[in-house]
Amino acid sequence: MTGRWGGRLTQRPLPDDDPLIDALAPHARKRLADIWHSRAAMERRVGDAFEVIRDALVRRRASPELIALAERAVDDEMRHTELSCIVASRYAGKELPPPPRLMLEVPKHEGASPELRDTLFVIGQCVLNETTASAFLETCYELAEGALAKAALRELLSDEIEHGRLGWVYLASLDELTRAAVAPWLLPMAYLNLRMWKSESPIDPTHTEALTHHGSPPAKVLHAALVDALATLVVPGLRQLGMPTAGIEAWLDAGAFTDRPPKEFLALQAPSADTTASTG
């Protein structure tokens, strides 16, 4: 199973015209071209990340369907790269070169066994990163007005939903002992994920409404959406699996700060006696 939409770049054709782009000031067009071109590079890097995820699933002998989904995700991210580059080029008013290939740094998860590390890879990339990406994209989509940006964001969102789902399928298919072993890692991983998101979407005092209308809302709005995603998507999902969430919830209640590690909440994230009693 490779490639979606019969080899086409998108499910639906992108609009040929977007009067809102034509109406943009040159400076705003330049900014949007930069942002979308930067996103193209980031999508390419996530394609590399999904190759790591696919290999981890193979090692963990996950179902062939799940491995095929990860394989397709690699292709999805390549399409996202091209799609984002096309959008950037439309804002730039000329064809931009392919984005540079960014370096991928894979989490180390020191102290975890190789097997647990594989599992943490899938959880970090799919349960956390792609699930929060869905919320990021949904926010961008809801606030966008430009026809091209909306069309592109809709395409990206539909794929990200499946990438996030992949992680939840995998997590739900794990036995309880493994889920208990995963539990204490969740808080550091959620913290690092949110910190990464905030770093890539910094507060920009020069932000304008025009950027919002073309898929780039203010950082404060995005940060709130990401925190909300942790609270309303990730935490309830973990709870449904009986996994401890007290540490993550305490950190979220404390404002989901990312300027320092929320170590004080780690003890809350340990598997409860109830959970551990049912393991093994």
Added chain:
Amino acid sequence: MASKLFRAVVSMGLSLGAATAACLGAVENPPSNGADADADAATEPVDDSGSALSDAELDAGDLDAFVFPDTSWCDAAWPVTKGNAPPPECVNPEGECAEAGMSPCFRTPPPGVGPHEARVCMFYERRFPFCIDGEWRCEPGRSSREDCTCLKEEAKNVCDGGNR
């Protein structure tokens, strides 16, 4: 807003995962940090000092014995797929690199040192080099890809210093 996403991403994923486990059995249990992993122990050295949670701890539910590797707070996160980060205005104010596309300048760690270790848990920006004579370059004094740090703060200093 979130409930629609919850159904699409989380609920459906959990249902499919539960069905998979019911039909095919749970995904092979990864032994927790080497415990009960005799086969792996023969080939994979395990650092017990970094153990997150041993099976014994799980069985006992002994939260006092809960030890977690401190390095986890400094680990890398999977890179996100989206962002809004604009380059500093001072980097390319005249749009001289409009034809050059996005900057190719990124920090490369020294051999054997991961970029995360190199920055010791501190953030730095990796994609803000300088446009000089229509080409993307590292900051003055650093020419090779390996030397190019592209620190945002350094970029600002150089710009402020008029050395762009």
